[in-house]
Amino acid sequence: MGGDAVGLGIVIRDNVGDLLMSAGRCVRAAMEPKLVEALAVLFGLKYAFEAGFRSLIVESDCSNIVDLLQGKTVECSASQVTVNDILALASTFNYCSFYSAHRSCNKATHSMAKVALSFREDLVWMEDGPHEVVMSALSDKEHL
Template identity: 50%
Template sequence: MGSTTWKPPPTGWWKVNTEAAIAERHVGLGMIVRDNIGDVLMSGGKKLDVAIQVLEEEVRATLFGLRYAYDAGFRQVELETDCLNLVTLLTKKSNENSTSQMVVKDIFVVVNLFEACIFKFPKRLCNMTTYSLAKDSLMFDEVLIWMEECPHRHCSYCR
């Protein structure tokens, strides 16, 4: 099953953690990109003004993280999300009859741009910093991206 501690990617790879948080009719998306020693290279957040299902929140957070990671030049990534249903959809390339499936197809389009992209399922505990960033994103009025830092106070010790 999922890992219980955050693990760095291999040398030459980058780890993209994504997460979503919901509050009433808003969804906060968060993403953090780290290198093989755990240093934050990029982080970001975005608020969506929609009410959607949990799986679709996570799918949109993953698409958000992958798009920005690609745009920043990261080409070999491990994508981690604590949504097991999403990891199953992405690794088995299975289909389901849902609105989430349309966004999953968009993820595959972006994934094909990378040299390599693998999907992993960590326990929620490993993704708490990204979850906190997603929660904070509920207050954002625009997409915010930070290079080589994360605005969340736990980044320095909670990977």
């Protein structure tokens, strides 16, 4: 595939780390990593809401985005605009909070983003995902 592209990946797990949902999207555009992470969070919240989830803990290994989501920092950027959209959507959930997570605990999400680079449309799995994502989710459970 020519040109710039980024993969957005989400993984929703229950309290013991079992896979409830995974989804991916390929965005054909060049953008800074912080904006990609914000778009991934927004993508995840939209699909989580559509799937009926109403209580979420959202984890990201991008501390800059988590700081924006927690209101610790504010900036004039495309990332902030996306964060504002995230916060508006998050307010429709019964519970939604945002935390930093070490990348080693979030391999499944990064695996999903990598796989999503080949997608031509949004793909969603309930209690499943591409093989590499399922295997990464099992590995992530060890770090929960």
